[in-house]
Amino acid sequence: MSINLFQAIILGLFASLSSMPGLGGTSIGNYTLGRPLIGGLVCGIVLGDIPTGIMVGAAMQVVYIALVTPGGTVSADVRAVSYIGIPLAMIALKSYGLDPASAEGTALATSFGTMVGTIGTVLFYGTATMNLIWQHMGWAWVDKREYDKLPLVDYVLPWISHICFSLIPTVIMCMAGEPVVNLIKEKLPMDGIPMKTLFTVGALLPCVGIAILLKQIVRNVLDFVPYLTGFTLAASMGINLVASTVIAGMFAMIIYKLKMLELRKPAAAASSAAAENGWDDDEEDI
């Protein structure tokens, strides 16, 4: 499997749309096209192997399931993860002849993708810094009351930043990826320590992604109970994800009703107390 220039440019365009300050907008760009699972579908279509793309994307999605903000909680950039990491991981899987659905395939894809994603933070800072130029021009136009030029600053000029820091880097890295992957394969045998470590890291990395998400939900140890319940549903009882969500929805409904009862009760108690007081006042008046 290799990537030709035309395919690389399409991937580069998707990278421009999908990054955190991406030109697809927040909901469509970052939170749809930027998610590795969707990136996997796009890369699968572009490279002509949808099942491999989806499997690699899903594997990488676990690592980046939480809030991904470059320079913030996760030092990664979704455009690099989804449109450089996934295609390279796909090439690596083909080159090593691994089944993308196997644990080894997932581990290899995850290590490759995460490495690229971490390096991709540079692209984020590049884009954000270059946007300062357009914003500087924007302030000048606001001062001169040329407000009609504002959409140019917000919607058009950032394309230049993205051509420099999303499109061109994606094209270069995707095109250069195949020889690099082959070089790694030649120099580092799979049963050697470095590759064994790489595969093991790939299996461990998703734990970080899950843990980042748990950091937002778990405040004390008791909050681990829902998490472990879900874990038990899938690992011990073999219930699939969609069915687990239905069970989870049942628990959520119970909690919502309980919480509403708890919140409404003091209010109801307060109003009845006020009514009693009112009664007392009346008596005193008499």
Add this chain to the structure above:
Amino acid sequence: MAEKKLSKKALSSGFHRWYYGNLTCFSQEHMQTFGYLCSMLPLCKELYADDPDKMAESMDTYRTFFNTEPQLGAIIVGVTAGLEEARANGAEDVDGETINGLRAGLMGPIAGIGDSLVVGTVIPILLGIAMGMSGGGSPMGAIFYIVVWNLFAYFGMRFLYFKGYDMGTKAVEFLVGDIGTAIREAVTTLGGIVIGAVSATWVSVRTSFALYNEAGEAYMVLQEKLDSVFPGLLTAIFVIFCWWLMAKKRFSPLKVMGLLVLIAFVGVLIGFFNPGLSY
């Protein structure tokens, strides 16, 4: 003078500009400021069509730094659209300072709720379901996510924007009030359970450690022992270990990843981890 009323068209244009452009020209210095300016532009143009000085005064209000969770933040943009209309009608208690005070006061709490509820819970739940539908490389899951998430995001943001415009700050009270709190707690539990199922399905940390008798037969396979206690125990331990490092020891995610590389390396050396591959 007739009371000025924003047209449906101007409001709709203001909404779409926010929906699309809230972060398109992002820099660390101004973040969503330009997205905000562009969103208010059609509204200000309509309200102050005949008065360039008032137009400039109004646009200057939105030069102030703004950053929040942009999707839930649509409600703030809606609230300011309503306030701007009131200011154009000469409301005495609405000036640039009150509008900016309100924006600054709301952007923090809305960012907190939006990051934990929308980005930290709703999106992972949808992705979890989508991954469940991706077995064997099927594109069904990805298509499910694209459709459901985008309908939810577009109509959700539209609802919030117009609620903000109609009800003003009362709309925000709904989010932080009783019903909002109850919904948040319920959705957080839902998220916790789904994430548990996602990690049991998609994360697999396994050890190759075993003890052998003199005949070379393994009499103690650690992975089997651990799984007989709680299936997937080692995976759960590693997830909780990572959580503990970040939540209690204040490790950055990158530092945790570095530590995992070290653990993997040492684990491979002592034979605790072995992917068992060769070619």
